[in-house]
Each structure stands twice: as structure tokens, then as C-alpha cells.
């Protein structure tokens with residue numbers, strides 16, 4: 324059992340401490356923004372290239388570009404940290420693409436078919452196979468080693484697919500730090516609190532004995548609703564400032580977190 328200190332202050336209610344940490348992936352474990360930006364740009368490019376053949380009038384291509392960029396959360400050269408590209412699973416992004424195509428006049432079957440085609444053309448840009456493979460966030464490896472040394476289990480809770488989670492962890496030699504994963508293939512998905520309960524069950528740890536760390540309000544509110552003991556926002560994963568719910572504690576660098584052994588009388592250094 325450990326306690327987590329943020330900038331020297333103990334997190335969470337007084338109690339026996341925590342036994343596991345659940346990490347979001349994109350924007351928390353990984354700097355995913357350059358890869359996600361390249362993916363969103365490629366989807367826009369392919370939509371504009373193929374939409375005329377599917378019936379989009381040429382004079383509406385400018386509107387289509389604007390709708391897609393808004394739908395994907397593309398702004399200021401980056402990606403909106405809470406937009407669909409950053410937060411949502413592939414199938415939700417595909418539906419938002421089809422919706423933009425429908426808004427410029429395509430029928431729904433044609434919109435869905437073109438979206439499927441565009442995603443098939445651009446899927447290779449997602450994940451570790453991309454030209455901008457996501458890197459671990461600064462100081463992550465050191466934190467994971469401190470958690471391991473203190474006997475704390477770790478899990479990944481993400482709306483990426485299991486393949487994407489494994490590729491990221493294995494590429495950076497991090498796989499052995501994580502005992503369980505909850506992915507887009509699992510049901511229910513984030514942000515249903517049932518996703519937290521499922522991952523906790525896989526880890527064999529009660530939600531109140533866990534910390535959950537994420538970079539989206541949807542992650543943080545899910546953790547609270549699931550009864551997680553410590554819910555912590557991570558703000559250093561994106562180029563845009565994160566507007567996280569201030570009712571949650573927030574960390575700007577992993578070195579701000581200390582892992583200390585929980586004791587009946589309080590805490591002592593692990």
C-alpha cells in the first residue's frame with residue numbers, strides 16, 4: 324500500500340493507501356499529438372480528394388474541409404485535447420466523418436461508404452507504424468519504476484485498440500510495467516465507470532484502492548463516478564493548455580508525484 328504525494332501534499336482521503344494506478348494512454352502515457360495531427364490531416368485530404376466522385380459538388384469542398392477540421396478538433400496546428408481525434412475510438416471518428424459528408428449533401432449510405440474508404444486509406448498513419456510514433460511523456464519511465472519498486476500494479480485504460488496499446492508499450496520497453504489493459508475492444512468502454520470496474524477486477528484491486536490519471540475531464544469524472552480513491556489530471560501531454568475540471572488535483576510533470584509507503588500513523592518515504 325502506498326500514498327501518492329503531489330508537490331509534497333498527500334492525495335486522496337486518509338485511509339489505507341492505494342495498490343494500483345490506472346493510466347489513460349493518449350496524452351497521459353504518450354505524446355500522441357503529432358501522430359494524431361498527421362492522421363487527421365490525411366483523413367481530411369482523402370475526403371476532399373474522393374468526395375466529388377461520391378457526389379459532393381465542387382463548390383462545397385471548402386465547407387467540407389471546415390466541417391471535417393471542426394469535427395476532428397484541428398485547431399492552431401495541433402489537436403483539441405478533448406476532441407474526437409484525441410478522445411474517441413475509430414468508429415466514432417468514422418461516424419463524425421460520415422456526418423460531415425452528409426452535411427454537404429451526400430446520402431447516408433454514400434457518406435458511410437466513403438468514410439470507410441478514407442479510413443482504410445489512412446489507418447496506417449495511426450499508432451506506432453506512423454511517421455510520428457508516440458513517445459512516452461517526460462519522466463514517465465522513472466515514475467513507473469518507482470511504482471514497481473513500491474509494489475504498485477499499473478493498468479492502461481484507453482479507447483485505443485489493444486494492438487495500439489501493446490505496440491506503444493512494447494516499442495518503449497514499458498510492457499512489463501502494466502499488468503492489465505482495458506481497450507476499445509472491451510465493454511463497456513471509457514467513459515463508462517464500468518470500464519474502471521472491469522480493469523480493477525482484472526487487476527484484483529478494489530476501485531477505492533486505485534488512483535486514476537488522465538488528461539480528459541471524461542476520464543476524471545469517470546474515475547470519480549467509479550469510486551476510485553485518487554483521481555488526478557495530467558496536463559503536460561498536449562501543445563494546447565488543458566482546461567481540466569479544477570475540482571480534480573492536476574499534475575504538470577511526473578516528477579511532481581512521490582510514491583511513499585502508507586503507514587497507520589501517516590506516511591513515510593518508500
Ligand SMILES: [Mg+2]
Nearest residue numbers: 347349350538
Ligand atoms: Mg487521453
